[in-house]
Amino acid sequence: MARLGMPESVYPEIRELHLFSEVADDQFMTLMRGAYVQNFPPRIELITEGDSSDFLHIVLSGSVDLFSTWNGRETSMATVWPVSTFILAATIKDAPYLMSARTLEKSRIALVPSQDVRIAFDADQCFARAIVSELAQSYRSVIKAQKNLKLRSSLERLANYLLQQQKHSDDVTEFDLRFEKRRLASVLGMTPENLSRAFKALRPYGVSIEGNHIEISDLEDLKRFAKPDPLIDDPET
Amino acid sequence: MARLGMPESVYPEIRELHLFSEVADDQFMTLMRGAYVQNFPPRIELITEGDSSDFLHIVLSGSVDLFSTWNGRETSMATVWPVSTFILAATIKDAPYLMSARTLEKSRIALVPSQDVRIAFDADQCFARAIVSELAQSYRSVIKAQKNLKLRSSLERLANYLLQQQKHSDDVTEFDLRFEKRRLASVLGMTPENLSRAFKALRPYGVSIEGNHIEISDLEDLKRFAKPDPLIDDPET
């Protein structure tokens, strides 16, 4: 968990994020100079819900699980892949985190002091615009997630999840699950046991699974069952 | 459904919204001149999910139900009370609405062309800052709603809803439900039948209901069951 200043080598990848791509050079440098990079082993809790938001986090490599707890229960809310930021809203509002975060694997995380972000936001119109765009995007993502939860059964959620993953893969018919089933179950709002059975229940629609390798023999058949909807499933819209 | 230009009499109430309070005078006047006000009867569908976002909506009086549908099912996502805006994220991103909206009662709605909002956003830093704050707030609200859905049973959601409502009322022990049970059920993610039974199930914790009038005899007892959490239930945090 070595703590380093921000090496210049990571500037370009951060610069490529929509959030920073249009920021004025001097603002960007100021932000980067105040920031630093840390390497974390797997399963390290980076932040805890309720804590005050001291840093905007940027995942440079690895992956991060955002989760929440209540009354002894826990649920996965989202997964953050490189290169993207998380807990922007808390940073902006200077409010406590609503979610906890832990590394899923060995990960490199950039930490930008929240105060610097708020200062840059006031100073740079382009940055402000980028933040608005990012927040609006995030908001819409959560609304879609909520529609998914309230309007669909767990089997329907799984079917649509598989269709969505398939879209991102090169191959039309097969791909690998991006994370362990235990977490997938939590993300989809079900128990691991129920997920296991849900995979079997999708067999009549041409879904077969072995380990974390998925094969979809008849995409149209699965679609007829899943009824994917861009207003729930498409990340872009 | 009379269609009028924006009467100057409503400027002050709109001006008081966080979203507009800091906007420069000339920007504000430009926004208002392009806007207009409509009076709607109850149960009129104002916007439909999937449509393009031509106007930012502001509820001046009455109330509006935001809901979504999929595969013949429908669910209430949120309720908008005066004076506040809705579908800001779609307006900003110039993306299709993710939710539909209908009036619950006779309502006055101000409509500000989305393009004007986007122009004002670019021209006025204060407005941009206000939009960011509003979006961050909205984002956090939906995250809380999602935690509520994924971490709690329907009975627990109802109990916490009642505690939240009680906070807003003057009286410690009794208050009226703010909308019909049918919708409350949908908001809480359950059926009307289940809600009916849930109210009864809360009787052992001192909750009694008659019509839409609620009495809570022992707040502490109910709290012990509901386990309210500021990171789920408080609108402010």
Add this chain to the structure above:
DNA sequence: CGCTATGTTGATCCATATCAATAAGTGTGG
């Protein structure tokens, strides 16, 4: 006053959670 939508209650069904046992990985230290 009667119509229509809402709310309640009961009976039943279904989806999903829980509990338990086993199997299969996965990583660790000897």
Add this chain to the structure above:
DNA sequence: CCACACTTATTGATATGGATCAACATAGCG
């Protein structure tokens, strides 16, 4: 490199939260 421990995945049995269906009561409204 293997044995052990520990976590994850699967499967079966069962329990339960919540939905559905149906009947009836009730309340608002034209």
